[in-house]
Amino acid sequence: MRNLKCIVAYDGSNYHGFQRQDNAITVQEVIENGIKRLIKQDVKIIGASRTDSKVHARGQVFNLNLDSSIPTEKFSLALNTKLPDDVVILDACEMNNNFHARYNTKDKLYKYQIYNNKYPSPFYRNYAYHIYNQLDLLKMEEGLKYLIGEHDFTSFRSSGCNAQSPIRKIFDINMEYKEDLIVLNIHGNGFLYNMVRIIVGTLVRVGLGKIRPKEVREILLSKDRKKAGPTAPAHGLILEKINY
Template structure:
């Protein structure tokens, strides 16, 4: 029996998140269906991150224990022929038997895209949040600086989050702009349910001068979800990379 680790990229627009659900089409179900066709047996994969409906991934990871002679270098090509075109296996490697995609992960990087122009673009509508008014990136960077470190992120924790603790650590938040596209990258040891999207919604309000940059620190210390900004739309969020 082999333990295989897969790196996968997907467009989450048509899926109700990564994790398999009873009454909704998910990325996990699509992958498991493809694996069943390829391997001629029922399989269950272990995903590293439960991305929400509409969220995309460039570096999602899952592992699978299976008895197969398929070489790792051929696995991506073979499995991709069995998957929808919006899900692509990037890489496959053999790992130790005790490797677990979720429990062994250490740090994660997410990015959030904003199309900042008064006229929307039809080409990024599924991959960026369109905001008409010009955002003040310097104020957003200042606001983001107050979130760097290890804190209680209860103010950025969505209802329905079942995490045992709301203590999390953010290592960096970088904000860049190219033409009309703003990309915000956030790296942390782990994130609460919809935490990244709530942070983005809050920073957007800072960029629109609706929240003072120093107000982000007050929101953080308040430990009150009602103090933070709205949850930003899922379309702009990408799971970039998972570190092990």
């Protein structure tokens, strides 16, 4: 029995998140069904992050205990033949028996894409949050600096969050620009439920002039979700990388 760590990329447009559900199709279900077709066994995978419906990933990680003669170096290619085109296994490697994709995580990198143009783009409709009013990027960059460091992020988590502690550390947060596409990069040791999307919703309000940049710090210190911005749409979010 081998404990394999796998990296998977997926377009979340057609899925109700990563984690298996009883009444909706998920990425986990698709992968587990693919494994069953490949090795004729029922296998349960353990995902590192429970991405929401419509959220995408370039570097989601899962592990599984595998009892199969398929060589580890060929497992990704073999499994991909059993998966739909919007789910791709990028790598597989053998780990010790103690490795756990979720519990051994050290930090994660998320990206959030905003398309800032008067008109929507058919090419980004499933991958970026469309904002038609012009955003003040300098003000957004000023506002995001208040989020760097270790803080109580109660103001930036949804009511359904069941994390025991709201304390999280953001190592870095910055924005990149390519024509009308704005990419927010946020690197932290962990994230509360909807934390990245609420941060984006708040920064968009800063960019629209509805919140002053320094108010981001005040919102953070208030520990009041009602003072932060709305939760940005899920389809702009990408789980980029998980480090161990």
